[in-house]
Amino acid sequence: MNEQITVVGLGSGDPDQLTLGVWRRLQSAARVFVRTADHPMMALLKEQGISFVSFDSVYEQMDSFPDVYEAIAAKLLEEAASSAEPIVYAVPGHPMVAERTVQLLRERCPEGTLAILGGESFLDQAFLRLGIDPIDGFALLDAAGLSPSAIRPQMHTIIGQVYDTFTASDVKLALMERYPDHFEVVVAHALGVAGEEQIIRVPLYELDRVSGFGNLSLIWVPRSDDPSLLNRSFDRLHEIVAILRSPEGCPWDREQTHQSIRKNFIEELYEALEALDQDDPDGMREEFGDVILQVMLHSQMEEEVGAFSVYDVIQTLNEKLIFRHPHVFGDMGAGNAEEALGNWEQMKAEEKRRKGLDPSKQSALDGIPPDLPALMKAYKLQKKASKVGFDWGELEPVLAKVEEELAELRKAIRTQGADEQAGELGDLLFAAVNVSRFIDADPEEALSRTIAKFKSRFAYIEEQLRISGRKFDQTDLTEMDRWWEEAKRLKL
Numbered sequence: 001m002n003e004q005i006t007v008v009g010l011g012s013g014d015p016d017q018l019t020l021g022v023w024r025r026l027q028s029a030a031r032v033f034v035r036t037a038d039h040p041m042m043a044l045l046k047e048q049g050i051s052f053v054s055f056d057s058v059y060e061q062m063d064s065f066p067d068v069y070e071a072i073a074a075k076l077l078e079e080a081a082s083s084a085e086p087i088v089y090a091v092p093g094h095p096m097v098a099e100r101t102v103q104l105l106r107e108r109c110p111e112g113t114l115a116i117l118g119g120e121s122f123l124d125q126a127f128l129r130l131g132i133d134p135i136d137g138f139a140l141l142d143a144a145g146l147s148p149s150a151i152r153p154q155m156h157t158i159i160g161q162v163y164d165t166f167t168a169s170d171v172k173l174a175l176m177e178r179y180p181d182h183f184e185v186v187v188a189h190a191l192g193v194a195g196e197e198q199i200i201r202v203p204l205y206e207l208d209r210v211s212g213f214g215n216l217s218l219i220w221v222p223r224s225d226d227p228s229l230l231n232r233s234f235d236r237l238h239e240i241v242a243i244l245r246s247p248e249g250c251p252w253d254r255e256q257t258h259q260s261i262r263k264n265f266i267e268e269l270y271e272a273l274e275a276l277d278q279d280d281p282d283g284m285r286e287e288f289g290d291v292i293l294q295v296m297l298h299s300q301m302e303e304e305v306g307a308f309s310v311y312d313v314i315q316t317l318n319e320k321l322i323f324r325h326p327h328v329f330g331d332m333g334a335g336n337a338e339e340a341l342g343n344w345e346q347m348k349a350e351e352k353r354r355k356g357l358d359p360s361k362q363s364a365l366d367g368i369p370p371d372l373p374a375l376m377k378a379y380k381l382q383k384k385a386s387k388v389g390f391d392w393g394e395l396e397p398v399l400a401k402v403e404e405e406l407a408e409l410r411k412a413i414r415t416q417g418a419d420e421q422a423g424e425l426g427d428l429l430f431a432a433v434n435v436s437r438f439i440d441a442d443p444e445e446a447l448s449r450t451i452a453k454f455k456s457r458f459a460y461i462e463e464q465l466r467i468s469g470r471k472f473d474q475t476d477l478t479e480m481d482r483w484w485e486e487a488k489r490l491k492l
Contacts, residue, residue, distance in 0.1 A: 009119020013040035073104035094121030125192035148177035
């Protein structure tokens with residue numbers, strides 16, 4: 001055996017649980033280093049006259065835990081290289097459970113120079129003291145940088161490295177993304193250590209009000225099959241849609257095709273836009289879900305024939321977002337929105353080249369969906385044309401073009417047929433869209449606002465008729481126009 005460094009696990013803190021092999025190695029070691037002296041086993045080492053050097057001072061010198069672990073690993077490698085005798089490095093728990101310094105040593109020690117002796121981990125005591133059977137499924141997560149996406153309610157979740165109240169608060173916020181405020185969680189301090197163990201059950205919202213967080217603390221979130229928790233996951237949505245489309249599912253859903261529900265997609269999008277325009281959070285929550293359902297149904301149809309699944313859709317989207325934002329995920333810069341948009345367009349062109357498409361051989365007007373509403377399509381076409389210089393330089397000629405098209409429409413109405421009149425009307429609308437670009441107004445939104453005003457003012461006319469006990473056939477345009485003007489003065 002020619003190991004230069006031997007890593008040993010000190011267990012969870014109970015001296016009776018320390019393995020005989022680890023104890024012998026500690027007793028025979030010429031030099032012992034410990035990651036931290038803040039561990040119950042240090043009392044036994046002192047009692048038995050085993051001297052050691054701790055790295056606690058490194059924690060005070062560094063700004064982050066990753067820096068601490070890097071410094072400890074570097075120091076151990078330095079000590080091993082300069083020592084005639086092998087050194088022992090003792091860590092809390094098991095060396096291969098939540099010990100970044102050990103992983104760094106495994107990466108950097110030459111082959112045959114590192115030995116690792118196990119010890120009881122805090123997981124052993126967690127399973128024992130909390131009554132967790134890991135066969136039910138469990139996840140071990142790090143409190144530092146805990147992400148809601150890593151949390152699975154169907155599995156027991158053990159969260160380690162909860163060093164202080166601030167970390168516990170961050171954990172609470174992450175858990176609240178998946179669990180209700182009153183969901184019961186367990187805080188465990190010094191599991192298995194006689195006289196120090198504490199097991200505290202609290203509602204989630206009180207998690208960071210528990211005292212005593214430290215090196216031997218963990219949080220346990222028990223597994224749950226509560227439908228309200230499962231229904232907050234994307235996987236559950238995928239499962240439900242698959243069931244609906246299955247032979248045992250819904251007859252209506254099973255019969256649908258891309259074409260049969262195509263119009264539903266459009267309708268749901270417009271209902272979502274209505275909720276947006278009304279600034280209605282409850283409506284948005286429901287309508288956004290309906291839009292997602294359309295994506296899920298169409299993706300499920302393709303999954304059934306083996307083309308792709310919704311997870312492929314998500315992967316493609318994630319990769320696109322990362323690729324088209326090099327100023328966020330890469331080394332490009334973007335000081336403002338215009339530069340960011342430039343990066344986006346540049347990366348779009350690069351995507352086309354990678355697909356074998358030559359952007360220089362494509363029309364400047366390509367890339368606009370044919371089924372867009374006409375006003376929106378006109379707006380996008382004009383914007384694309386303007387990028388290559390096919391545009392007026394100022395607003396006045398654009399307004400003059402509107403007047404010109406209006407005159408031509410008047411003439412067509414006097415002298416030409418319906419098709420010609422419709423054509424001139426289209427030219428007038430196209431010119432009006434051009435005006436919208438020059439005044440930075442989206443034509444769809446502008447027209448939608450006007451429609452809303454019209455509906456509101458017309459409703460005022462209807463209300464006045466109801467107040468007077470009359471119907472439309474009992475009034476005339478003059479009276480209705482007077483009420484219309486009243487509505488305008490009331491800013492309806």
